[in-house]
Amino acid sequence: MYHWHWGIFLSPTGTGETYLGWLFSGLGLTVALGLVAWLLALVLGAAVGIARTVPNRVVRALAGAYVEVLRNVPLMVQLFTAYFVVPELLPPELGDAVKRMNPVAQQFLAAALCLGLYTSARIAEQVRSGIESLAGHQRSSALALGLTLPQAYRHVLLPLAFRIILPPLSSEFMTVFKNSAVASMIGLLELAAQGRQLVDYTSQPYEAFIAVTALYLALNLSALRVMRFVEAKTRVPGFATAK
């Protein structure tokens, strides 16, 4: 018979904290990792997405290759590559500097960069399809009015495209936090890894996993709230966004 013991979270871990403290430090790392990766992904994803729609063929092909490579290699393989392979291939001074970093910082850096790049490829696809859904005449009209190509993107195409892709972008925002759990594989003690550690230390597996699941659900709901708020703030009256 299983003995439930929810009070376990308030008991000391032996290192001067409570198990609840472990959970929240894991949650903090998950949130931080997700947000850093998201910012990187948004900037890179927008740039690559735009590059996939410009008239220049070479730029389009390069951006396409970037997206295909990042989308067709498992995130975990990319993370292991970022963590184990990249420091070896960097110029020796730089590689050694990375290897001398505090291990947690090194794990966080690899995970944030890798998750950011991975997510940027997915965002780039959304940005591209958003711009393409505007059809050629928005671009042609903007150019005919005398706007330069960058101006057409800045003032016409991107403001419309980003509003169109807000719903898929919202779900990508929630996905980034879920995907961040992969960082546990290289030893970063984020939320999922803390759950595992809690099982090992407390032998109360059900409490640990229910708590971790509840925290992921709460994180998901908060992310949804944030995106709803952004959607409401950026709505243009009379301009229907794609559902």
Added chain:
Amino acid sequence: MYRFDFSILGGSTIPVLADGMLVTLEITATALAAGMLIGAALAILRGSRWRAAAWLAAAYVNLFRSVPLVMVLLWFFLVVPQLLQSALGLSPSVDVRMASALVAYSLFEAAYFSEIIRAGIASVPEGQMDAARALGMPRLLAMRLIVLPQALRNMAPMVLTQAIVLFQDTALVYVSALADFFGQAYGIGERSGRLVEMLLFAGAVYFAISFSLSLAARRLGQASPAVRGTASAAARG
């Protein structure tokens, strides 16, 4: 500069990697088949008039879609084996890791497939069901003969895309130290000190398979609107 040495890929390692790939494919195929079956059941339940069932199915789908796969896998590797062992009276030496992995992937994927199947059914114009009913077909028969065949063709590209995601996600069984393709590649790399080469090689293999499948999915996406095409052509008159 790093000196690459791919000579580790040879007669002694290729069969081990191939064994790993078999495990990867076994997990992918099982989770695809079981995930689609459970997903179809969930999709049908969500549309049912029995409120409690519809609610439970929705809760299942939303729960699994809100948590990371890594966490679900940990759940299954840390908690479920003990449960199984105590419930079925298995001795702790029986290796239930593969069974746990198959169940975990199937249950997780079911949530995603249920959404794809729901979208597929919704993509068939309602008039199809109405027409079948008007001809005297019972609802289930109309579903099976009229709606589902069209829905299946419409959702084929999405199913293939999800299958590619699943194939890539199988690398996560690493948490259980189950020897799939990635696990074997990593193990060989670590033992031989050629981790850099093995990780790059693993990435290249995953890329080659996923990329060719995604080209096929794209082609399927261009070919399949035949069904929708006739529907919209009919609507245009």
